[in-house]
Amino acid sequence: MEEEFTPEYGPKWSDQRVERILGALVCGVVGLLLAMIVTVFIRGWPSFSHNGLSWFAPGGNVDDQLNEIFLSGQSGAEYVYTFHAWPLIWSTILITGGAVCLALVAALFVAVFIVEFAPDWMSNILQPVVRFLASVPSVIYGLIGVVVLVPFIGNDLVTEHQKASVAGVISLTGYSLLAAVTVLTIMIAPLMVSIFSDGLRSVKPGWLEGSLALGVNRWRTTWKIGVRSARPAIIAGTVLAVARAIGEAVMLAMLSGSVGFAPNPADGLIFIYEPSRPLAPTIIKNIDQLSSPPGSATLFSIATVLLFSAATFSFAGYIARRAMKKYGAA
Amino acid sequence: MRIKSLAIAAFTLAGLAVPASASAVTYIGSGSVAAQPVLQALFKTYTKEINPNVHFVYTANGGNAGVKDVQNGTSQFAGNARTPLPSDAGTTYIKMFMDGLCLDVNKANTLTDISIQQTHDIYRGLLTNWSQVGGSLTTTIDPVGRDTNGGTYNFFLQAVLNNEAPASNVNALTADGLVVNAVKQDPNAIGYAGLAWQGSKKMHALKINGIPCEAKKISVEPLKYPLSRYLFMVLPGDGTQSPKGLLKFIDWMRTSKRAGEVISKAGGVPAFNKKK
Numbered sequence: 001m002e003e004e005f006t007p008e009y010g011p012k013w014s015d016q017r018v019e020r021i022l023g024a025l026v027c028g029v030v031g032l033l034l035a036m037i038v039t040v041f042i043r044g045w046p047s048f049s050h051n052g053l054s055w056f057a058p059g060g061n062v063d064d065q066l067n068e069i070f071l072s073g074q075s076g077a078e079y080v081y082t083f084h085a086w087p088l089i090w091s092t093i094l095i096t097g098g099a100v101c102l103a104l105v106a107a108l109f110v111a112v113f114i115v116e117f118a119p120d121w122m123s124n125i126l127q128p129v130v131r132f133l134a135s136v137p138s139v140i141y142g143l144i145g146v147v148v149l150v151p152f153i154g155n156d157l158v159t160e161h162q163k164a165s166v167a168g169v170i171s172l173t174g175y176s177l178l179a180a181v182t183v184l185t186i187m188i189a190p191l192m193v194s195i196f197s198d199g200l201r202s203v204k205p206g207w208l209e210g211s212l213a214l215g216v217n218r219w220r221t222t223w224k225i226g227v228r229s230a231r232p233a234i235i236a237g238t239v240l241a242v243a244r245a246i247g248e249a250v251m252l253a254m255l256s257g258s259v260g261f262a263p264n265p266a267d268g269l270i271f272i273y274e275p276s277r278p279l280a281p282t283i284i285k286n287i288d289q290l291s292s293p294p295g296s297a298t299l300f301s302i303a304t305v306l307l308f309s310a311a312t313f314s315f316a317g318y319i320a321r322r323a324m325k326k327y328g329a330a
Numbered sequence: 331m332r333i334k335s336l337a338i339a340a341f342t343l344a345g346l347a348v349p350a351s352a353s354a355v356t357y358i359g360s361g362s363v364a365a366q367p368v369l370q371a372l373f374k375t376y377t378k379e380i381n382p383n384v385h386f387v388y389t390a391n392g393g394n395a396g397v398k399d400v401q402n403g404t405s406q407f408a409g410n411a412r413t414p415l416p417s418d419a420g421t422t423y424i425k426m427f428m429d430g431l432c433l434d435v436n437k438a439n440t441l442t443d444i445s446i447q448q449t450h451d452i453y454r455g456l457l458t459n460w461s462q463v464g465g466s467l468t469t470t471i472d473p474v475g476r477d478t479n480g481g482t483y484n485f486f487l488q489a490v491l492n493n494e495a496p497a498s499n500v501n502a503l504t505a506d507g508l509v510v511n512a513v514k515q516d517p518n519a520i521g522y523a524g525l526a527w528q529g530s531k532k533m534h535a536l537k538i539n540g541i542p543c544e545a546k547k548i549s550v551e552p553l554k555y556p557l558s559r560y561l562f563m564v565l566p567g568d569g570t571q572s573p574k575g576l577l578k579f580i581d582w583m584r585t586s587k588r589a590g591e592v593i594s595k596a597g598g599v600p601a602f603n604k605k606k
Binding site: 061063064067070146147150151154155160163164166167168169170171173174175253254257258259261275284285286287288289291292 | 392394395398417455456458459469470471472473474477478479495497498499500501502503504508511512515516517518519
């Protein structure tokens with residue numbers, strides 16, 4: 001016969017109460033999130049409905065288009081919505097993609113080193129340092145970039161010949177892909193390292209010991225067993241880093257340059273010195289236009305795209321993690 | 331026990347949030363970054379020397395944003411560096427003091443004089459090499475400017491660019507300080523910034539049409555220096571509904587000799603203040 005569980009002290013219904021309160025909180029949070037997504041989407045809708053899919057396509061000068069949109073809001077004449085965001089999207093892809101690829105490789109090796117190879121005293125130092133780096137506000141990275149990295153690129157790396165070759169179109173002053181990608185990599189790598197090393201640490205010790213007992217050397221064991229079983233954590237860390245990189249605005253507004261220009265890899269090496277402006281900094285730089293109806297619709301449509309891409313990445317990460325659950329460590 | 335200590339902590343915090351003296355008033359303002367250094371100096375002097383019960387909070391979020399704040403009531407006053415636009419309906423502009431926009435180049439650049447036309451052509455992407463302008467450099471020009479959020483940008487747009495948008499090779503930065511920083515660090519750069527930002531050894535201001543960018547040349551009338559401008563105080567309505575204390579401060583700022591000294595010291599040019 002089943003016995004009903006009665007707590008020894010406290011009111012009988014206290015756990016039910018907790019359940020309800022927490023449930024209400026969760027519903028509230030989810031509701032808030034949905035409300036936010038819906039608001040952003042509705043406010044951005046006019047821009048999408050006027051441009052259709054050509055919103056995402058190249059065409060014309062995106063800065064001129066933004067200017068037209070804002071002016072039409074001030075003059076009170078018919079609103080202009082024409083907006084082709086490709087240069088901004090391309091810049092986001094280049095900067096985020098470049099930084100995530102670099103950070104993934106670097107963070108993986110650092111995490112393996114911290115967990116498997118570093119002596120205790122060293123990983124005791126590295127661990128908190130990495131955690132701290134992961135939580136440094138991005139504006140500080142931006143400041144260091146402006147004061148140190150940008151002048152170095154502009155004055156020492158870019159040659160006069162390269163500058164003259166694009167004179168009048170863009171300025172190669174150091175505000176560049178290179179600066180943005182470098183600093184973004186430094187910014188997101190610690191986040192990845194701390195999640196990767198948690199994953200590597202939670203690999204079942206028996207699996208590693210078994211491999212070592214069979215005479216497999218340490219590096220191979222780590223690589224084939226440790227890193228493989230930690231793949232779900234690696235994906236989780238990468239997804240978080242991608243989300244942070246896509247949404248990064250302040251640091252990129254300071255370093256990436258301010259032109260809606262699509263850097264062209266076909267230009268050769270000069271391509272990494274070219275300025276561009278990703279989606280998130282575009283919102284920051286034009287936040288002033290929020291009061292003009294077409295301007296606000298355009299900014300909110302950019303916000304919608306950012307929200308949806310972040311959501312897509314976290315969903316894709318969730319699917320990939322589920323598929324890899326059989327490999328063990330979460 | 332825990333609830334009690336939490337409650338005590340909450341009360342303490344609430345106590346801290348309340349201003350120290352009950353009769354003190356705080357006026358809230360926002361707007362122009364260009365006006366900020368001078369306004370802050372004026373606020374400090376006013377609170378210290380004239381009326382210790384009046385305090386000011388000023389957020390430098392850009393002139394256009396400041397006007398919006400006044401329109402929707404989040405700010406009691408705003409600083410702005412441009413003349414009124416049709417979109418500023420429901421606000422009153424009061425001339426506070428003057429400011430000159432200087433064109434700055436790096437100390438490595440020996441150029442001393444530039445014309446408005448040349449500046450226009452540089453920022454429109456028509457002149458791209460320093461050899462076309464003069465001076466010792468033969469390198470590519472790196473024009474630096476403000477993004478559209480700044481009153482400085484609007485003033486430059488009206489005064490130099492005839493309202494034509496700057497070329498794509500102009501690097502638009504988010505703050506006046508960043509523009510100055512970029513000019514200091516890049517030998518090929520040219521940038522624009524207010525008088526309050528001048529005085530660094532790493533860059534120097536150019537004469538415009540032969541007139542140096544100095545406070546004493548930026549006289550009230552006639553405006554001889556091509557890039558001189560008024561900085562405005564923006565008030566809601568017709569300017570009379572604002573609190574008495576705030577209007578008193580504005581009057582002091584515009585007319586008193588002491589305020590004139592403070593304005594000059596902070597990098598502005600007094601326009602209406604008594605000389606003695």
